[in-house]
């Protein structure tokens with residue numbers, strides 16, 4: 001534990017200096033080994049590339065450490081963070097604003113209200129059972145109506161529901177607030193039974209995440225899960241890497257049947273529907289390794305398509321992106337150019353479909369390169 005404290009302090013110091021201008025060398029050693037217990041990331045990383053404009057393209061260097069990041073486990077899982085704990089009940093510790101808001105709503109309001117109502121109804125039930133049983137109450141009352149009581153038991157529940165609806169609708173609205181323009185897009189595509197991810201704002205490179213099998217299940221030479229990879233059925237061969245403190249635009253779709261990209265620690269569960277793009281956004285506020293699963297019954301191996309997200313500082317993220325052959329994300333430059341590619345791909349296929357002679361035979365579709373492109377979308 002003393003080690004962790006020391007490393008966190010070193011990282012904090014490193015980040016402070018990184019803000020001063022030379023980001024890459026500082027972060028090169030520290031964050032890769034940083035445990036998720038490191039301080040919550042403020043949107044500070046935005047300050048990193050301020051120093052000079054050409055730097056972001058040049059500074060992040062592809063180094064072997066980063067290439068290993070989505071293969072070999074760099075960040076180790078911490079029990080209780082981003083994962084369920086045996087015997088625990090309730091909601092996982094939340095690392096996004098909406099998640100914290102929802103957890104507070106659940107723990108601070110909903111739980112108390114439903115407990116009070118359940119106890120109240122139970123007391124009424126016991127009164128009926130004991131006080132009005134045939135032996136204790138041989139001559140039952142003939143009362144059929146009581147206006148005051150009827151108004152009360154209609155109005156009070158309505159009032160409770162209205163009071164609950166106010167924070168509930170606010171939360172719903174916050175969950176589907178469109179991502180800001182400087183967001184990084186992560187596109188998750190469900191497949192039977194694995195996930196593919198692409199990073200359209202970082203040059204569009206792709207990674208594929210498969211379940212890591214247990215030692216007894218792998219073929220000779222095949223990589224088996226270790227404890228450093230994560231828990232059984234949750235560890236993946238490639239992890240999704242995302243920056244902390246930067247808004248993420250999550251887009252889901254599917255190549256076959258309906259899947260659902262669910263990450264409990266982010267308060268995210270978004271269906272991945274073939275032929276559709278679903279969108280939501282979130283900002284991870286804490287470094288760490290988080291686990292989730294496909295949460296839609298998508299076939300016999302539905303339980304075998306886990307999700308592992310590694311949340312790292314922006315400069316580490318950028319180095320990973322470069323190592324994957326992508327282009328690093330510059331939060332300052334992003335606002336303008338991101339908007340266009342994000343908007344362009346969506347309407348393009350629709351327009352293509354409309355413009356291309358849709359009613360004609362499939363001969364046209366196969367001959368038309370635009371049509372071939374559409375199917376991939």
Ligand SMILES: [Cu+2]
Pocket residue numbers: 190258259260294295296297298302305
């Ligand atoms: Cu699935």
